[in-house]
Amino acid sequence: xxxxxxxxxxxxxxxxxxxxxxxxxxxxxxxxxxxxxxxxxxxxxxxxxxxxxxxxxxxxxxxxxxxxxxxxxxxxxxxxxxxxxxxxxxxxxxxxxxxxxxxxxxxxxxxxxxxxxxxxxxxxxxxxxxxxxxxxxxxxxxxxxxxxxxxxxxxxxxxxxxxxxxxxxxxxxxxxxxxxxxxxxxxxxxxxxxxxxxxxxxxxxxxxxxxxxxxxxxxxxxxxxxxxxxxxxxxxxxxxxxxxxxxxxxxxxxxxxxxxxxxxxxxxxxxxxxxxxxxxxxxxxxxxxxxxxxxxxxxxxxxxxxxxxxxxxxxxxxxxxxxxxxxxxxxxxx
Numbered sequence: 001x002x003x004x005x006x007x008x009x010x011x012x013x014x015x016x017x018x019x020x021x022x023x024x025x026x027x028x029x030x031x032x033x034x035x036x037x038x039x040x041x042x043x044x045x046x047x048x049x050x051x052x053x054x055x056x057x058x059x060x061x062x063x064x065x066x067x068x069x070x071x072x073x074x075x076x077x078x079x080x081x082x083x084x085x086x087x088x089x090x091x092x093x094x095x096x097x098x099x100x101x102x103x104x105x106x107x108x109x110x111x112x113x114x115x116x117x118x119x120x121x122x123x124x125x126x127x128x129x130x131x132x133x134x135x136x137x138x139x140x141x142x143x144x145x146x147x148x149x150x151x152x153x154x155x156x157x158x159x160x161x162x163x164x165x166x167x168x169x170x171x172x173x174x175x176x177x178x179x180x181x182x183x184x185x186x187x188x189x190x191x192x193x194x195x196x197x198x199x200x201x202x203x204x205x206x207x208x209x210x211x212x213x214x215x216x217x218x219x220x221x222x223x224x225x226x227x228x229x230x231x232x233x234x235x236x237x238x239x240x241x242x243x244x245x246x247x248x249x250x251x252x253x254x255x256x257x258x259x260x261x262x263x264x265x266x267x268x269x270x271x272x273x274x275x276x277x278x279x280x281x282x283x284x285x286x287x288x289x290x291x292x293x294x295x296x297x298x299x300x301x302x303x304x305x306x307x308x309x310x311x312x313x314x315x316x317x318x319x320x321x322x323x324x325x326x327x328x329x330x331x332x333x334x
Contacts, residue, residue, distance in 0.1 A: 002029040006048030008039035008065070009081070010057040010172065011147040013327075014104065016137045018052055018081060021108040026121050032137070036060030040068055043076045050120060053098075055082040055089065056150065056172050066096035079114060081106055083154030088167040104151045105260060141320070142175055144327040149173040149296045149313075152256030156311070157300065159252045160245075164227045167303040174297040177320070183283050183295065195219075196310075197238065197275045198282050199246040202268035203254055207322030210293070210315040212254070214246045218276055220307040227305065239272060246270050249300065249311050261326040292317040 005028040007018045015032050022028065031047040033039035037060045042048050055062035062080060069076055080093045083104040090101050100114050115121040150173050157168035176182075199214040216224075224241050225231075247270070254265045274282045294315040301308045315323065 002027050004029055004031065004047045004049045006031050006033060006039060006042050006051045006076075008033040008036065008042075008048075008051060008057070008062075009054040010034050011054070011143055011150065012137050013139045013144045013147040014054065014081075014150075016139060018106055019137070021106050021111055023108075023112060023115070023121055026115075036062060036065040039065055040074075043069070043074050048076050051076045051078045052081050052102075053078050055080060055084050055093070056170055058172060063092065063096065066093060066098055070097045077118070077120065083151040084170050085154050085158045086161045086167060087158075088161065104147075104154070139327075141324055141327065142177065144330075145294065145296065145323065146173050146175040148257055148260050148327070149175055149298065151260060152253045153298045155256035156249045156252035156298075160248050160300070160302075163248065164302070166227065166305065169301040169303050171299050171301075175295070177292070177294050179292055183293075183314075193278060195276050196279060196282065197221075197242055198273040198277075199242050199250075199270050200273040201246065201250050201270040203265045205258070205263045205265045208263065208265075208315065208319040210313060210319060211289070212246075212250045213273065213310075213312040213314065214242065214249060215279065215282070215310040215312065216242050216245060217308045220309065223302075223305045223307050227302075227307070238275075242272065243270055245309065249309075253298070253311060253313070261323075261330070263326070294320060294323070 005022070007015050007030060009015050009018065019030055031042050033042050035057045039048065039051065039053065040060070043051065053062045053065060062082065066078060068074070069078065078098045079100050079102060080098045081102045081104060082089065085103045093101060099118060102110050102114065153170060153173055157170055160166070161168050195218040196215040197218060199216070201212045203210060203212060221238050221241055224245065225237055228241060228244060230237050230240060251267070254267065257263070258265050273286065296313040298311045299308065300311060
């Protein structure tokens with residue numbers, strides 16, 4: 001009898017990758033859920049004895065799902081599959097009853113190792129070459145870019161968390177192909193009246209180019225300086241905080257994307273783009289630099305501190321064909 005397996009992830013790309021990396025000779029019946037609420041419904045319906053659970057999802061995130069499973073004693077063995085690789089994230093999901101943790105992007109070896117370790121699946125002679133794949137899962141450019149941004153976001157947060165000994169609260173990445181006139185509206189996490197100081201850094205690879213913007217909320221400078229053990233409270237300190245944060249987040253994020261797409265990015269020297277201004281002013285003053293773009297926006301927030309910043313990657317329109325090809329190659333789809 002087939003084992004009911006649930007893959008719960010808001011990304012179509014992640015669901016497809018997860019299904020394709022399950023052991024080919026594992027007799028399972030796969031159900032998919034796009035958020036935690038759908039996942040809980042599937043578990044209650046007996047469709048998730050084994051659950052592969054993402055953490056960052058709309059409606060209900062993975063932490064809330066684990067908490068509900070624990071509180072209601074639902075029959076599910078949960079393996080968290082996430083791009084959030086912070087040590088504290090591992091500790092929290094284990095405390096909430098997760099069996100184990102796999103970091104994205106998933107690998108067949110990691111899945112097999114965990115399934116065998118807990119006796120969920122044992123090696124058997126394969127009966128055929130069919131893969132655990134679902135042709136109904138369609139992945140578009142935006143979804144694929146959101147998933148690689150999710151993984152890269154986790155890499156950057158993990159580095160920041162280790163350096164500052166904090167927990168970084170992660171959102172669902174906001175990814176859109178848009179005109180520069182729509183850029184301000186895309187920054188959902190930043191209110192129009194919020195004062196920010198911005199850092200800009202160009203990046204380029206074969207067929208891909210763009211700029212990374214770090215929008216650091218002015219109200220966050222004091223707390224961030226304390227975490228970085230910087231005592232002065234002048235303009236020099238603010239610039240130092242901005243550049244140090246940019247080096248961590250921009251560098252780690254680009255490395256995360258490069259690793260997934262098998263690319264290498266060269267980065268220009270960071271430049272302070274604007275100080276103590278609104279996002280509207282910042283975009284308006286630099287509108288001539290950006291036209292139609294693929295924008296990836298991440299809002300990073302440090303738990304228990306008044307620290308918040310937005311990382312925005314703006315890829316040129318000319319980058320879209322290369323990104324589409326790379327992502328299609330990743331998924332082995334034409």
